Amino acid sequence: MPELPEVExxxxxxxxxxxGHAIARADAASFSVLKTFDPPLDSLTGHVITEVxxxxxxxxxxxxxxxxxIMHLARAGWLRWRDExxxxxxxxxxxxxxxxxxxxxxxxxxxxxxGTRKRLAVYLVRDPAEVPGVxxxxxxxxxxxxxxxxxxxxxAGRRTQVKGVLRDQHxxxxxxxxxxxxxxxxxxxxxxxxxxxxxxxxxxxxxxAIKTTLAxxxxxxxxxxxxxxxSEKKSxxxxxxxxxxxxxxxxxxxxxxxxxxxxxxxxxxxxTGGKPLxxxxxxxxxx
Ligand SMILES: [Zn+2]
Numbered sequence: 001m002p003e004l005p006e007v008e009x010x011x012x013x014x015x016x017x018x019x020g021h022a023i024a025r026a027d028a029a030s031f032s033v034l035k036t037f038d039p040p041l042d043s044l045t046g047h048v049i050t051e052v053x054x055x056x057x058x059x060x061x062x063x064x065x066x067x068x069x070i071m072h073l074a075r076a077g078w079l080r081w082r083d084e085x086x087x088x089x090x091x092x093x094x095x096x097x098x099x100x101x102x103x104x105x106x107x108x109x110x111x112x113x114x115g116t117r118k119r120l121a122v123y124l125v126r127d128p129a130e131v132p133g134v135x136x137x138x139x140x141x142x143x144x145x146x147x148x149x150x151x152x153x154x155x156a157g158r159r160t161q162v163k164g165v166l167r168d169q170h171x172x173x174x175x176x177x178x179x180x181x182x183x184x185x186x187x188x189x190x191x192x193x194x195x196x197x198x199x200x201x202x203x204x205x206x207x208x209a210i211k212t213t214l215a216x217x218x219x220x221x222x223x224x225x226x227x228x229x230x231s232e233k234k235s236x237x238x239x240x241x242x243x244x245x246x247x248x249x250x251x252x253x254x255x256x257x258x259x260x261x262x263x264x265x266x267x268x269x270x271x272t273g274g275k276p277l278x279x280x281x282x283x284x285x286x287x
Pocket of ligand 1 (some may be wrong): 067246247249250251252267268269270
């Protein structure tokens with residue numbers, strides 16, 4: 001899933017390629033992709049793109065006539081830019097193409113979604129706050145206003161595991177399953193650590209890890225074409241998705257805890273004092 005660094009880079013890519021162009025047409029391949037009906041999608045025709053921004057993991061394309069095309073790529077979605085977009089609108093059905101935006105010079109992009117669980121979402125609104133997922137976002141960790149005190153306030157009193165806090169878009173915007181693993185590895189902190197139990201020193205360490213991990217990921221993907229971002233994300237990660245491989249910091253074997261629909265990865269030596277975390281699913285299998 002694209003998280004803050006990839007969405008930030010997609011926004012930068014679109015800013016460089018699409019701002020100043022008029023929209024020739026916008027097409028959703030299915031009814032389920034478009035989550036709004038007023039204004040209709042065809043009202044975008046002729047609007048000039050003035051800015052491309054980001055709210056958490058949402059992309060926001062602004063038009064000169066006050067509309068915002070907001071896109072959430074969900075777990076298996078991606079944006080594919082083409083200098084020459086096919087002229088026909090995308091066909092509903094088996095194609096992975098969920099949405100197509102064509103610009104006045106024939107360039108544009110497709111939003112694609114792999115797999116059968118379709119979650120990719122597009123909204124056309126007058127105000128980004130009309131999108132429920134945007135309206136309820138927590139503060140953006142890349143923003144200058146996101147200070148160590150901001151993080152301390154967000155963690156205080158939460159008797160939940162830090163991994164869940166980092167991933168919760170209502171608490172902090174933009175960090176998902178992959179970068180929460182990376183942040184916690186950089187902080188040498190157990191994903192199961194209880195947020196409210198953190199000392200000021202823990203908070204300072206976690207804060208530095210959030211800022212550094214995200215900034216490095218944004219820097220690595222800056223200037224890359226949209227097509228190259230996905231592989232860059234994979235190659236840049238140190239623990240996420242790397243169970244069984246060596247920790248790049250200490251050489252211990254990276255371990256995994258599985259949940260119903262996701263898994264987290266961590267390094268026991270770096271993060272949990274060498275002790276493996278309980279994996280309920282795995283221990284049930286072993287009984
Ligand atoms: Zn390690």
